[in-house]
Amino acid sequence: MPEVxxxxxxxxxxxxxxxxxxxSLTVKDKEYVVLLGPSGCGKTSLLKSIAGIYPPDSxxxxxxxKNVTKLPIEGRNIGMMFQNYALFPHLTAEGxxxxxPLMREIPKGKMHEIARKMLALAKxxxxxxxxxxxxxxxxxxxxxxxxRALASQSSLLLLDEPLSALDAKIGEELRHDLRALAKxxxxxxxxxxxxxxxxxxxxxxxxxxSKGKIMQADTPEKVYFEPNCxxxxxxxxxxxxxxxxxxxxxxxxxxxxxxxxxxxxxADSSRLPxxxxxxxxxxxxxxxxxxKKKPGxxxxxxxxxxxxxxxxxxxRYELSAGGQAIVSKRLGFGKGFKKGDSVFVSFDSxxxxxxxxxxxxxxxxxxxQTA
Amino acid sequence: MGGFLKARLLxxxxxxxxxxxxxxxxLLPAIFVLIxxxxxxxxxxxxxxxxxxxxIAIVSTxxxxxxxxxxxxxxxxxxxxRKQILDSLVDMPLIMPTxxxxxxxxxxxxxxxxxxxxxxxxxxxxxxHTTFVFPYVVRTVSAAFDELDKVYETAARSLGANxxxxxxxxxxxxxxxxxxxxxxxxxxxSLSETGATMMVAGLASTAPVxxxxxxxxxxxxxxxxxxxxxxxxAVAFLFTAKYLARKLPFTVGGISPRxxxxxxxxxxxxxxxxxxxxxxxxxxxxxxxxxxLIGMNGxxxxxxxxxxxxxxxxxxxxxxxxxxxxxxxGFSMAMLIGKNKWGLGKFFETANDxxxxxPTxxxxLSLGLYWAGVKLPEIAIIALAHLSFTFPYIxxxxxxxxxQLDKNMEEAASTLGASPYRALRTITLPLILPxxxxxxxxxxxxxxSETGATLAVSKDIATVPVLIVSLVNAExxxxxxxxxxxxxxxxxxxxxxxxxGVKHA
Numbered sequence: 001m002p003e004v005x006x007x008x009x010x011x012x013x014x015x016x017x018x019x020x021x022x023x024s025l026t027v028k029d030k031e032y033v034v035l036l037g038p039s040g041c042g043k044t045s046l047l048k049s050i051a052g053i054y055p056p057d058s059x060x061x062x063x064x065x066k067n068v069t070k071l072p073i074e075g076r077n078i079g080m081m082f083q084n085y086a087l088f089p090h091l092t093a094e095g096x097x098x099x100x101p102l103m104r105e106i107p108k109g110k111m112h113e114i115a116r117k118m119l120a121l122a123k124x125x126x127x128x129x130x131x132x133x134x135x136x137x138x139x140x141x142x143x144x145x146x147x148r149a150l151a152s153q154s155s156l157l158l159l160d161e162p163l164s165a166l167d168a169k170i171g172e173e174l175r176h177d178l179r180a181l182a183k184x185x186x187x188x189x190x191x192x193x194x195x196x197x198x199x200x201x202x203x204x205x206x207x208x209x210s211k212g213k214i215m216q217a218d219t220p221e222k223v224y225f226e227p228n229c230x231x232x233x234x235x236x237x238x239x240x241x242x243x244x245x246x247x248x249x250x251x252x253x254x255x256x257x258x259x260x261x262x263x264x265x266x267a268d269s270s271r272l273p274x275x276x277x278x279x280x281x282x283x284x285x286x287x288x289x290x291x292k293k294k295p296g297x298x299x300x301x302x303x304x305x306x307x308x309x310x311x312x313x314x315x316r317y318e319l320s321a322g323g324q325a326i327v328s329k330r331l332g333f334g335k336g337f338k339k340g341d342s343v344f345v346s347f348d349s350x351x352x353x354x355x356x357x358x359x360x361x362x363x364x365x366x367x368x369q370t371a
Numbered sequence: 372m373g374g375f376l377k378a379r380l381l382x383x384x385x386x387x388x389x390x391x392x393x394x395x396x397x398l399l400p401a402i403f404v405l406i407x408x409x410x411x412x413x414x415x416x417x418x419x420x421x422x423x424x425x426x427i428a429i430v431s432t433x434x435x436x437x438x439x440x441x442x443x444x445x446x447x448x449x450x451x452x453r454k455q456i457l458d459s460l461v462d463m464p465l466i467m468p469t470x471x472x473x474x475x476x477x478x479x480x481x482x483x484x485x486x487x488x489x490x491x492x493x494x495x496x497x498x499x500h501t502t503f504v505f506p507y508v509v510r511t512v513s514a515a516f517d518e519l520d521k522v523y524e525t526a527a528r529s530l531g532a533n534x535x536x537x538x539x540x541x542x543x544x545x546x547x548x549x550x551x552x553x554x555x556x557x558x559x560x561s562l563s564e565t566g567a568t569m570m571v572a573g574l575a576s577t578a579p580v581x582x583x584x585x586x587x588x589x590x591x592x593x594x595x596x597x598x599x600x601x602x603x604x605a606v607a608f609l610f611t612a613k614y615l616a617r618k619l620p621f622t623v624g625g626i627s628p629r630x631x632x633x634x635x636x637x638x639x640x641x642x643x644x645x646x647x648x649x650x651x652x653x654x655x656x657x658x659x660x661x662x663x664l665i666g667m668n669g670x671x672x673x674x675x676x677x678x679x680x681x682x683x684x685x686x687x688x689x690x691x692x693x694x695x696x697x698x699x700x701g702f703s704m705a706m707l708i709g710k711n712k713w714g715l716g717k718f719f720e721t722a723n724d725x726x727x728x729x730p731t732x733x734x735x736l737s738l739g740l741y742w743a744g745v746k747l748p749e750i751a752i753i754a755l756a757h758l759s760f761t762f763p764y765i766x767x768x769x770x771x772x773x774x775q776l777d778k779n780m781e782e783a784a785s786t787l788g789a790s791p792y793r794a795l796r797t798i799t800l801p802l803i804l805p806x807x808x809x810x811x812x813x814x815x816x817x818x819x820s821e822t823g824a825t826l827a828v829s830k831d832i833a834t835v836p837v838l839i840v841s842l843v844n845a846e847x848x849x850x851x852x853x854x855x856x857x858x859x860x861x862x863x864x865x866x867x868x869x870x871x872g873v874k875h876a
Binding site: 051053072073074076077078079080082084086088089090099100102103104105148152158 | 520522523525526527528529530531532533536537540541544545547627628629
């Protein structure tokens with residue numbers, strides 16, 4: 001029953017660089033948690049302070065109700081997968097997998113049995129158990145690394161960017177195996193990644209981090225559809241951000257942007273504390289409809305298609321409306337539009353979210369979208 | 372187009388010239404004794420000298436491994452000023468010419484000026500050899516620990532390994548080849564040292580000392596036999612070590628991690644023993660001649676100082692000429708090895724390693740035989756001898772640097788229209804400059820400090836290390852101390868220049 005509790009963890013490097021800033025987090029027993037964020041956000045530092053690799057400057061770590069803050073790595077009973085696997089190059093696949101049991105002085109026969117069982121669980125072909133890591137492909141090495149972590153027989157699995165060194169296709173296959181195995185064995189898993197798709201498809205809970213702080217910890221759906229701040233909205237998935245002016249705050253909420261007044265009565269304004277002034281309206285590209293015909297409601301603008309990009313199952317359009325950029329995505333089949341077409345872009349007010357206008361960084365967010 | 376072709380032709384001519392130079396002036400002279408010999412005779416003296424040499428090499432290498440590996444680990448895992456200090460201290464005995472070391476070690480262990488606890492003989496030779504082979508082990512192993520990714524250690528510990536078990540099962544096996552190479556360097560170095568050993572040997576005789584003794588007594592058959600065995604053994608060691616470094620299997624089972632976990636708590640004791648050994652057995656004896664210098668009443672007489680200065684002039688002249696000539700041919704040879712030109716890279720790399728491990732007094736004898744028919748001034752003969760054993764010191768670092776260069780860079784320069792020569796001058800040379808400098812300094816230092824080979828070919832002219840040996844044997848300690856100081860000062864300045872140069876480039 002390893003519930004992991006982090007309380008007020010702060011970690012600084014070289015005096016000034018703050019990697020973790022007063023972070024608190026509870027990971028429930030058997031939960032699959034993904035720490036997601038851009039590089040340098042502190043997600044790996046957080047994982048390493050759970051593992052005992054980076055002792056925190058202040059705060060406490062407890063695993064399964066036991067305070068382990070002062071314990072060295074080898075005393076914490078964890079199973080960990082490292083970014084580039086860190087397979088021991090002088091040992092075979094099986095030698096790697098049996099290293100944990102060896103350290104626990106498990107009898108030889110039993111040790112052998114555990115190693116092979118875990119290799120099999122990780123879908124590693126047992127006829128290659130005698131191969132050295134250098135003789136294995138990236139995907140195979142990853143499976144050995146997983147087996148080695150599982151063979152520690154800890155029910156806490158820590159995964160540090162476990163799929164980042166793999167081809168996209170193999171990575172996708174393995175991420176599902178990771179989650180399935182963690183669920184099957186009833187493990188608590190904490191998985192670090194910067195890949196949002198990987199996070200979305202494996203996590204029970206996504207913890208989005210930025211600059212050493214936790215921004216939001218929620219289900220993948222909530223993180224995507226109900227981001228609690230502009231950073232999360234921007235980092236997870238793609239988004240249109242419009243700078244606007246609040247026209248009416250209460251009944252019949254309305255905002256002026258893209259040169260006209262929009263009716264946002266159905267929009268989520270729970271993140272908006274104020275009742276007047278500048279705001280940011282966020283709408284996901286797949287919620288932006290494009291049509292040749294004028295829609296029957298008020299929430300539309302006229303726009304021109306500037307760029308059309310075919311993405312396989314989807315087509316992504318970049319449009320311009322009065323000098324402002326809008327992004328729209330729609331399924332790739334059926335009749336599309338081409339560059340230069342004049343169209344109407346529209347949205348339902350339930351699909352818009354309102355945020356307070358940030359003090360400094362909004363330009364950066366909008367700039368990224370138009371680039 | 373004609374210009375490009377001419378440049379390639381010139382390049383190939385240089386390669387051929389360096390190959391010819393290597394055979395005629397480096398390799399053949401070094402192993403000529405193997406060709407010239409009329410068979411081996413095993414006199415009782417030869418066998419006992421060889422046995423003594425092996426015993427000394429085994430003991431001093433074992434001591435160096437036992438204390439050198441923990442020290443290498445300590446250096447590699449320290450940070451900042453602590454690391455810098457330990458690093459520099461380890462290098463110090465390495466830059467002291469062995470004859471100066473021999474004098475200093477003798478003063479400390481065997482004379483009334485120091486502890487006076489060891490007679491000249493076996494154990495004094497062991498004490499001496501340990502001082503100069505210890506840095507080879509520490510250097511090689513700590514470099515390997517430095518390059519080792521710490522993540523393996525972290526991974527082992529995440530699986531429950533305590534520090535000691537982690538070292539035994541993961542860190543140590545991963546630097547195993549460096550340990551073997553370090554041990555091989557230490558062993559062959561001990562096997563071949565002549566000059567300093569002569570000072571502290573007393574009645575004991577090691578094989579290299581026996582080579583010189585036989586030669587001076589006119590027993591050429593004895594000298595040749597001993598030389599051949601020394602060369603064959605050293606080369607056999609080289610190949611065995613290289614083979615083992617690649618092939619030696621490794622198991623992680625056996626010892627109980629729980630027991631090791633208890634032992635790991637004694638790490639403070641281990642650190643104290645390691646540092647204690649390093650300070651008392653290596654550093655203090657190696658630099659004890661400073662204590663003697665401080666206690667001296669004034670300088671030696673002018674006539675003696677003049678002798679030292681004359682020797683200095685000889686040493687410098689030889690070292691400078693040899694470094695310059697070897698740089699010219701060695702550079703081409705290094706390019707040939709580094710770029711594996713005509714598929715000959717591996718061959719010449721191995722051939723250079725052979726020259727490197729051939730014991731210098733055997734090499735000196737061999738060189739003497741090789742150049743015997745040539746009527747040349749003695750100083751030229753000494754220079755010819757030095758050409759041979761300093762050559763690999765220039766070639767090895769440059770070849771390594773060339774081998775690590777990204778091939779794409781020169782190709783990129785060529786696509787931009789650079790001729791091979793200009794690509795070399797503008798791209799390759801600036802990138803490998805630190806290694807060129809390092810090679811030059813090492814060759815120069817090696818020439819300045821070599822005793823055995825010089826003794827084997829010289830009669831009337833003495834280089835500084837040879838002079839030190841004769842001064843110590845004549846018990847002229849003040850003169851020897853001054854000569855040691857000068858030699859050490861030169862080496863030290865050169866080392867500083869090299870480090871600066873490497874840093875800047």
